[in-house]
Amino acid sequence: MDADAIEEGRLRWQARYDKARKRDADFTTLSGDPVEPVYGPRPGDTYEGFERIGWPGEYPFTRGLHPTGYRGRTWTIRQFAGFGNARQTNERYKMILAAGGGGLSVAFDMPTLMGRDSDDPRSLGEVGHCGVAIDSAADMEILFGDIPLGDVTTSMTISGPAVPVFCMYLVAAERQGVDPGVLNGTLQTDIFKEYIAQKEWLFQPEPHLRLIGDLMEHCAASIPAYKPLSVSGYHIREAGATAAQELAYTLADGFGYVELGLARGLDVDTFAPGLSFFFDAHLDFFEEIAKFRAARRIWARWMKETYGAKTDKAQWLRFHTQTAGVSLTAQQPYNNVVRTAVEALSAVLGGTNSLHTNALDETLALPSELAAEIALRTQQVLMEETGVANVADPLGGSWYVEQLTDRIEAEAEKIFDQIKERGTRAHPDGQHPIGPITSGILRGIEDGWFTGEIAESAFQYQRALEKGDKRVVGVNVHHGSVTGDLEILRVSHEVERDQVSQLADRKAARDDARVTAALDAMLAAARDGSNMIAPMLDAVRAEATLGEICGVLRDEWGVYTEPPGF
Numbered sequence: 238m239d240a241d242a243i244e245e246g247r248l249r250w251q252a253r254y255d256k257a258r259k260r261d262a263d264f265t266t267l268s269g270d271p272v273e274p275v276y277g278p279r280p281g282d283t284y285e286g287f288e289r290i291g292w293p294g295e296y297p298f299t300r301g302l303h304p305t306g307y308r309g310r311t312w313t314i315r316q317f318a319g320f321g322n323a324r325q326t327n328e329r330y331k332m333i334l335a336a337g338g339g340g341l342s343v344a345f346d347m348p349t350l351m352g353r354d355s356d357d358p359r360s361l362g363e364v365g366h367c368g369v370a371i372d373s374a375a376d377m378e379i380l381f382g383d384i385p386l387g388d389v390t391t392s393m394t395i396s397g398p399a400v401p402v403f404c405m406y407l408v409a410a411e412r413q414g415v416d417p418g419v420l421n422g423t424l425q426t427d428i429f430k431e432y433i434a435q436k437e438w439l440f441q442p443e444p445h446l447r448l449i450g451d452l453m454e455h456c457a458a459s460i461p462a463y464k465p466l467s468v469s470g471y472h473i474r475e476a477g478a479t480a481a482q483e484l485a486y487t488l489a490d491g492f493g494y495v496e497l498g499l500a501r502g503l504d505v506d507t508f509a510p511g512l513s514f515f516f517d518a519h520l521d522f523f524e525e526i527a528k529f530r531a532a533r534r535i536w537a538r539w540m541k542e543t544y545g546a547k548t549d550k551a552q553w554l555r556f557h558t559q560t561a562g563v564s565l566t567a568q569q570p571y572n573n574v575v576r577t578a579v580e581a582l583s584a585v586l587g588g589t590n591s592l593h594t595n596a597l598d599e600t601l602a603l604p605s606e607l608a609a610e611i612a613l614r615t616q617q618v619l620m621e622e623t624g625v626a627n628v629a630d631p632l633g634g635s636w637y638v639e640q641l642t643d644r645i646e647a648e649a650e651k652i653f654d655q656i657k658e659r660g661t662r663a664h665p666d667g668q669h670p671i672g673p674i675t676s677g678i679l680r681g682i683e684d685g686w687f688t689g690e691i692a693e694s695a696f697q698y699q700r701a702l703e704k705g706d707k708r709v710v711g712v713n714v715h716h717g718s719v720t721g722d723l724e725i726l727r728v729s730h731e732v733e734r735d736q737v738s739q740l741a742d743r744k745a746a747r748d749d750a751r752v753t754a755a756l757d758a759m760l761a762a763a764r765d766g767s768n769m770i771a772p773m774l775d776a777v778r779a780e781a782t783l784g785e786i787c788g789v790l791r792d793e794w795g796v797y798t799e800p801p802g803f
């Protein structure tokens with residue numbers, strides 16, 4: 238790009254920056270010297286390929302979504318939390334909010350994640366252990382007791398049974414007297430990544446996608462600020478994928494949901510802002526920063542050029558980041574604070590919109606209150622003390638980071654071609670039921686391609702670790718005296734007993750005929766193709782349980798079984 242064009246862009250950015258609202262904060266170095274809100278080529282310099290880098294707040298958004306970077310608003314501190322019953326988790330949320338957490342993020346227990354009630358025989362021993370147990374709307378009401386749902390953005394990490402859980406959240410808001418139309422938050426919902434990596438699926442892919450389509454339609458029409466999909470690379474990475482695989486599979490999944498929305502006749506500029514993303518921040522500091530920057534650029538380009546998105550918001554890739562759980566070690570667990578801080582810094586330098594920092598004890602158990610607080614304070618130290626929120630995309634223009642960004646982008650594009658090619662093989666006539674990328678994803682799930690590729694990457698890393706080429710302190714190098722005398726959070730089995738007995742009381746108190754009629758109406762919608770959200774909401778209002786709702790749909794649609802792989 239020539240010097241004049243660069244200068245034009247800078248002036249455009251400056252005009253937008255001047256008009257934008259900034260935080261009332263001190264934007265100088267620790268020594269008191271002023272810093273610019275963004276840096277670019279020196280006046281008069283040319284820069285080949287600068288159109289791919291650009292200025293913050295401008296297509297292709299490599300340098301961030303907002304002209305002000307974090308000077309307008311810092312990232313959201315959103316600590317993922319949940320354990321035991323709804324009452325215990327509600328107390329933890331109040332602690333997080335009181336300590337400066339910016340939003341809520343609900344972790345559910347395994348039965349809930351699998352669409353089972355606490356009294357299901359398969360739930361035995363799991364209730365309240367890896368997250369909070371939610372059986373019906375009454376639990377959801379307790380979970381958010383004294384937390385005004387209209388004022389706090391709430392993320393819910395659940396994909397298989399995301400839609401009935403979302404209905405419970407809407408009913409909890411109704412019971413608080415909050416208009417569901419004003420709710421803001423994020424539901425994970427991303428079923429592709431369940432088939433690809435996390436394996437908490439319920440139904441066959443096709444009917445499940447139809448249910449997600451219903452959700453997208455409902456949110457686009459009635460809850461405009463709510464993000465019904467958090468397309469997740471985190472679990473793909475944690476399963477062993479490389480950075481480029483994480484990026485490419487996740488963005489491809491995102492394209493799949495765009496194709497789903499388009500196939501339903503929705504307007505891309507209306508529904509695309511409801512798609513958000515979730516990435517892992519692993520330990521290779523610069524590679525991670527490059528991954529985040531490449532993600533924004535690729536998404537914006539595909540949204541504009543392939544899917545016809547016209548508005549900035551429909552081209553924006555907004556993402557939450559969690560530091561890499563898989564990088565934490567049980568050996569010398571205090572070192573995990575350092576790992577997490579470095580990973581969190583990469584997310585911030587990559588422009589994350591929202592961030593969870595893992596607690597130092599998370600390889601061993603759910604976080605204790607002390608460990609959860611240190612994790613939260615880690616973000617606050619970065620945000621308040623280090624100056625990293627002063628300058629947008631401070632590593633833009635670094636030869637290393639720009640080349641890494643280009644390399645990861647090129648690798649991702651190669652993977653998109655492989656996915657498209659699978660789609661063409663599945664439908665050589667070009668008649669894709671949803672869209673070409675979706676056909677490729679579904680084929681890749683069916684034939685075990687994604688899981689095989691991830692397993693191969695995981696194997697290569699493990700081999701490198703065992704040969705000592707890759708090193709982990711306390712694991713294969715620097716074994717030392719830092720011991721782990723941590724107080725671990727243990728969830729009492731009384732939680733399960735109480736939850737089961739409470740569920741029995743609620744079932745005895747409800748109007749069973751109303752529940753049955755509502756479940757029948759939901760099943761009728763599943764069969765006739767009408768949108769299922771309204772009848773599902775009625776079932777939830779009648780206190781139908783999660784297991785009952787998912788059970789009806791399991792019977793109707795069939796459960797998914799993973800293809801055997803070797």
Ligand SMILES: C[C@H](C(=O)O)C(=O)SCCNC(=O)CCNC(=O)[C@H](O)C(C)(C)COP(=O)(O)OP(=O)(O)OC[C@H]1O[C@@H](n2cnc3c(N)ncnc32)[C@H](O)[C@@H]1OP(=O)(O)O
Pocket residue numbers: 257303304305306307308309310311313315317340341342344390392393394422423462464467471472513514515555556557559590591
């Ligand atoms: C591993 C574990 C497991 O499986 O067990 C998990 O999965 S845990 C998974 C946990 N997942 C999560 O917690 C997902 C979290 N995701 C989210 O919170 C969302 O989807 C998100 C990534 C889009 C972040 O949303 P957010 O509300 O926190 O932040 P946003 O960036 O959207 O900012 C909020 C508002 O401020 C505006 N805003 C932000 N920065 C600026 C700025 N500089 N100038 C002007 N406006 C600004 C945004 O445009 C937006 O307004 P407007 O909206 O008007 O534009």
